[in-house]
Amino acid sequence: MQFTPYLSYGGLCRQAFEYYKEHLGAGKLEIMTFRDSPMAEQTPEHWRDKVMHAALELGDGALMASDCAPDQVYEGMRGSSVVLSAKTDAEAKKFYDALALGGSVQMPLGPTFWASSFGMVTDQFGASWMVMCALPR
Structure with a gap:
């Protein structure tokens, strides 16, 4: 069994994961935007380049994340590390x-x-x- 943390950002997911890749010695980074998804037409234009899903190899594990959905109010990350x-x-x-x-x-x-x-x-x-x-x- 493997556990993978999944984080939610309020629009900064791409910047965060590119920073982590550069500074944490990470491996492969995969990013899918809302524009790249079948939901592109249902997503407001200003949010289409935000991250629908990101995966970053970190050591023997991975870190995954996305930007919150455009219709959600982002309240920040809390309660976990x-x-x-x-x-x-x-x-x-x-x-x-x-x-x-x-x-x-x-x-x-x-x-x-x-x-x-x-x-x-x-x-x-x-x-x-x-x-x-x-x-x-």
Whole structure:
């Protein structure tokens, strides 16, 4: 079994996923817009280039997302975080710094009793992240 986080953005999905691809060492990025879908004609013209579905390879997993439907009021992301596990403390710092840029820090990156590095940040696109490097076993 595999779990894949699915995030919802209020119009910034493409920018967020292109940023993640560049700064998180991600693999393949796939984006489908409302314009590319069978629903294009039912979608307001100003929303057709927004993301209907995005998938980004991240390590052994994936992150998926979309922009909210054009008839929905976007209320932001809340109540969950994406956990990003780094292989080293240096990698954790790189990821944390990239996600914190333009965002807001909830917990500075540092050692804890459960991880050699752990920090929490909400990125510039509104997604909440927990970045960590586990203690050696």
